[in-house]
Amino acid sequence: MKKLLLFMAVGVATIANAQQFEVTALQEVKTGGIAAFHPRFMPDGKTLLVSQTESYDGLSLVNVKDGSYSALCDMPGAAWCCEISEDGKTVLTRSMDRENFTHNIYTIDVATKKATPVITNIDHINNMTFSRGVVQLAHSGGKLLQQKVADVATPLKPNNNLLLTNEDLKMVLYVNGVRNVLDPLAGQFEDWDPQYIWTSISPDGKKILFYCQQSAYTCDLNGQNVVKIGKIQGPKWIDNDYIVGMDGTHDGYFYEQNEIYVCKKDGTQRQQLTSGADKEIKMLPAVSADGSQIAYYTQSGKLFLMTIKKK
Numbered sequence: 001m002k003k004l005l006l007f008m009a010v011g012v013a014t015i016a017n018a019q020q021f022e023v024t025a026l027q028e029v030k031t032g033g034i035a036a037f038h039p040r041f042m043p044d045g046k047t048l049l050v051s052q053t054e055s056y057d058g059l060s061l062v063n064v065k066d067g068s069y070s071a072l073c074d075m076p077g078a079a080w081c082c083e084i085s086e087d088g089k090t091v092l093t094r095s096m097d098r099e100n101f102t103h104n105i106y107t108i109d110v111a112t113k114k115a116t117p118v119i120t121n122i123d124h125i126n127n128m129t130f131s132r133g134v135v136q137l138a139h140s141g142g143k144l145l146q147q148k149v150a151d152v153a154t155p156l157k158p159n160n161n162l163l164l165t166n167e168d169l170k171m172v173l174y175v176n177g178v179r180n181v182l183d184p185l186a187g188q189f190e191d192w193d194p195q196y197i198w199t200s201i202s203p204d205g206k207k208i209l210f211y212c213q214q215s216a217y218t219c220d221l222n223g224q225n226v227v228k229i230g231k232i233q234g235p236k237w238i239d240n241d242y243i244v245g246m247d248g249t250h251d252g253y254f255y256e257q258n259e260i261y262v263c264k265k266d267g268t269q270r271q272q273l274t275s276g277a278d279k280e281i282k283m284l285p286a287v288s289a290d291g292s293q294i295a296y297y298t299q300s301g302k303l304f305l306m307t308i309k310k311k
């Protein structure tokens with residue numbers, strides 16, 4: 001059995017509570033009483049892509065300045081792991097058949113709202129990538145689809161050749177089309193088989209962020225050098241060094257309290273960004289491309305935008 005070196009970041013209280021970020025602004029994005037969930041930043045930083053229900057159904061666009069709201073599609077499950085082209089003109093999404101557990105993948109032209117099918121009637125689809133006009137996804141037992149659907153001239157990113165996804169709660173990394181099953185926590189929980197969720201690759205393409213057994217972790221692209229961060233759910237990269245997520249209490253059925261936190265990728269310098277005074281249940285933050293803004297929603301469907309500055 002592969003032996004893993006597992007590091008756990010343990011810091012004194014003064015380090016753990018160090019204030020690394022200043023919240024310079026916090027606003028509710030008024031949508032005229034229309035509920036919005038699961039925000040994603042569009043490349044312009046002025047618009048949020050949101051779902052119409054907490055169960056990821058439908059997609060809409062919300063202007064963060066005036067709250068103007070425009071429906072994009074009403075596909076079931078459309079917001080689950082959707083992707084946005086670098087120029088913001090196209091959204092890669094899906095329509096879920098929840099009875100047959102199959103998916104149809106579409107691109108949607110943001111300007112015309114026209115949906116164009118990419119691939120239909122597939123199963124076991126999770127994360128997708130959509131970069132330089134190329135759709136990349138894995139389905140049906142590890143079959144890799146790479147299909148050019150648009151001409152988008154953008155700079156090559158460090159992780160353009162990578163697709164990190166989950167297949168039956170296992171972490172799978174495709175590198176230049178080659179499939180690699182990663183199990184960084186193998187053997188760490190005795191007879192319990194690790195199950196991985198909320199997986200993502202750092203902006204520089206060097207680290208993997210994931211969640212397993214009530215904790216977030218990072219590891220290298222080969223599944224080695226595992227670092228335990230601690231309990232921070234729905235983790236997202238702010239940059240190559242910091243992550244943001246949520247943490248709170250849960251009675252086994254419902255969240256009782258939930259706030260937004262930021263911490264360093266080694267688990268130190270954990271900082272609570274939201275005060276908790278409003279008693280709202282904050283959920284699943286998203287980060288702007290430049291890392292200066294965080295969007296999150298509440299279980300009641302309110303949408304918030306936070307501006308942060310690193311000290």
